[in-house]
Amino acid sequence: MRISDITNYLETLAPLSFQESYDNAGLILGDASNQASGVLITLDVTEAVVEEAIALNVNLIIAHHPIVFSGLKKITGKNYVERTLIKAIKNDVAIYAAHTNLDSVLQHGVNTMICQKLGLKNTTILDPVVGKLLKLVVFVPENYADKVRNVLFKAGAGTIGAYDSCSFNSAGTGTFKAGETANPFVGEKEKLHREPEVRIEVVLPEHLKTKVIDAMIQSHPYEEVAYDIYRLENAWSQVGSGMIGELETAEEEANFLHRVKHSLNTNCIRHTELRQKPVKKVAVCGGAGSFLLKHAIKAQADVFISGDFKYHQFFDADGKILIADVGHFESEQFTKELFYELLMRKFSNFAIHFTKVNTNPIKYL
Ligand SMILES: [Zn+2]
Numbered sequence: 001m002r003i004s005d006i007t008n009y010l011e012t013l014a015p016l017s018f019q020e021s022y023d024n025a026g027l028i029l030g031d032a033s034n035q036a037s038g039v040l041i042t043l044d045v046t047e048a049v050v051e052e053a054i055a056l057n058v059n060l061i062i063a064h065h066p067i068v069f070s071g072l073k074k075i076t077g078k079n080y081v082e083r084t085l086i087k088a089i090k091n092d093v094a095i096y097a098a099h100t101n102l103d104s105v106l107q108h109g110v111n112t113m114i115c116q117k118l119g120l121k122n123t124t125i126l127d128p129v130v131g132k133l134l135k136l137v138v139f140v141p142e143n144y145a146d147k148v149r150n151v152l153f154k155a156g157a158g159t160i161g162a163y164d165s166c167s168f169n170s171a172g173t174g175t176f177k178a179g180e181t182a183n184p185f186v187g188e189k190e191k192l193h194r195e196p197e198v199r200i201e202v203v204l205p206e207h208l209k210t211k212v213i214d215a216m217i218q219s220h221p222y223e224e225v226a227y228d229i230y231r232l233e234n235a236w237s238q239v240g241s242g243m244i245g246e247l248e249t250a251e252e253e254a255n256f257l258h259r260v261k262h263s264l265n266t267n268c269i270r271h272t273e274l275r276q277k278p279v280k281k282v283a284v285c286g287g288a289g290s291f292l293l294k295h296a297i298k299a300q301a302d303v304f305i306s307g308d309f310k311y312h313q314f315f316d317a318d319g320k321i322l323i324a325d326v327g328h329f330e331s332e333q334f335t336k337e338l339f340y341e342l343l344m345r346k347f348s349n350f351a352i353h354f355t356k357v358n359t360n361p362i363k364y365l
Contacts, residue, residue: 001350003060003094004032006039009346010062010098013108015207017132018101018239024066025101029085030094036060038351041339043332044359045095046080050087056353059093062343064110064335066097102335103286104129104239108342110286111243113334114305117263118282120245126283127242127295128235132206137199138216138227139174141186145198151219155212157204161237168201174226185221203232205239242285242292242306244299250278253303257324260305266330267364270309272317279303279322286332297321307331329360 007027019025038058042049045067053061067084077083088095103110106125115123136157140148149167152158158166174197178184187193204212209229217225251259256279261269282303283296289306290313296304297320304321307328317323336354343352 001036001347002032003027003030003034003036003096006036006060006062006343006347007032007096010096010342011101013342014098014102014105015205016101017207018104018129020100022069023100024069025097025099028066028068028095028097029088030060030092030096032094034059034092034094036350038353039343040353040355041336041343042355042357042359043329043335044361045084045088045097046357046359047084047087048357049355049359050084050091050093052355052357053088053093054091056351058351058353061088061093061095062339063095063097064099064102064332064339066099067095098339102338104241106238106240106243108338109243110332110335110338111284113338114264114284114286114331115243115245117334118245118260118284118305119248120243120282120284121248123243123245125237125240125242126244126285126292126299128237128240130233130235131231132239133232133234133236134204134206134209135201135230135232136204136212136216136227137201137230138220138225139197139199140220141174141222142171142196142198144219144221145169145200148216148219149200149202151215152200152202152204152212155215156208157202157212160203166202170199172197172199183223185223203234205236206231242283242289242295244281244283244296244301246281247279250280253277253279253322256303260324260326264305264326264330265333266326268327270314270325272314272321272323273319275302275319275322277302284331286335287328289331293317293321293323305331327360327362329362 040053040058043064045063075082160166174195177192178189253274279302281301283301285306288308305324309325
């Protein structure tokens with residue numbers, strides 16, 4: 001199996017186009033066409049993690065945080081990033097990261113794991129992404145409508161929330177006049193032709209555009225396929241930042257925080273003043289999530305669980321919500337389990353290891 005077989009699979013689950021603009025997810029180091037000897041899963045890549053991969057005879061590290069965020073002009077080993085890269089290059093170890101693209105998927109994302117650990121129900125994306133959905137309209141002769149529609153669905157179009165095979169179909173008449181050089185499927189050259197057609201409308205994610213259009217053209221009988229693509233302003237309920245859900249039964253605040261501390265295996269929770277209100281609605285965001293505080297308040301969450309809140313940002317709770325900062329590493333530690341679960345679905349006979357290195361740079365006294 002090649003490294004690209006693994007990374008391509010991960011990118012069907014967490015497409016790179018889902019990552020934030022500042023991010024650098026994807027294959028960061030290495031040749032994707034090399035045979036993979038095994039995978040080492042980690043949250044961060046450090047020299048110690050590369051050494052562990054070498055000792056395990058594993059040539060692919062899959063991490064949550066990209067080791068490189070911005071351009072490197074020199075690689076001389078003057079900091080841990082450069083030393084880690086040099087060690088990996090010398091030993092032919094590839095490095096891959098699935099970061100904000102993995103954060104943002106509803107069904108198998110980083111926040112999904114946190115929601116599961118806390119036992120949240122009715123979970124949805126806290127801040128759904130906007131502008132990543134397209135509408136495709138295609139005109140198909142009546143007898144081919146079923147075939148083309150099914151091909152569109154199979155290629156990934158027509159999914160809305162928990163529903164697939166969604167389309168709208170309206171019958172009408174198409175007209176065309178084939179030119180001298182044309183090779184028309186129906187009608188005669190240089191004669192106006194009228195054909196009963198179906199206008200099929202489906203939504204599709206932007207990252208599947210090429211795949212869907214190629215499949216549509218392959219299955220369509222016409223030499224020139226008439227179709228339109230529109231960019232939608234709809235929010236996409238399946239992709240975005242943070243998640244929100246509900247506890248089965250409301251819990252007293254202090255008890256809930258103790259349970260969070262235990263469930264998320266954290267040494268310390270920094271939180272705002274208790275509001276003397278039971279907790280029912282819970283918003284979460286793994287990693288640095290303070291940018292979502294206003295969304296959590298707007299969604300009327302009782303608690304917002306995240307990491308990396310700064311002193312002044314705690315004031316922004318303003319009695320409207322309980323902020324619980326569980327730590328960046330702690331909130332994302334289950335990402336390793338998530339990688340393992342996703343990889344095992346497809347590569348169950350492959351060597352997949354968890355790092356034994358504690359890469360959290362923050363220690364508690
Ligand atoms: Zn993070």
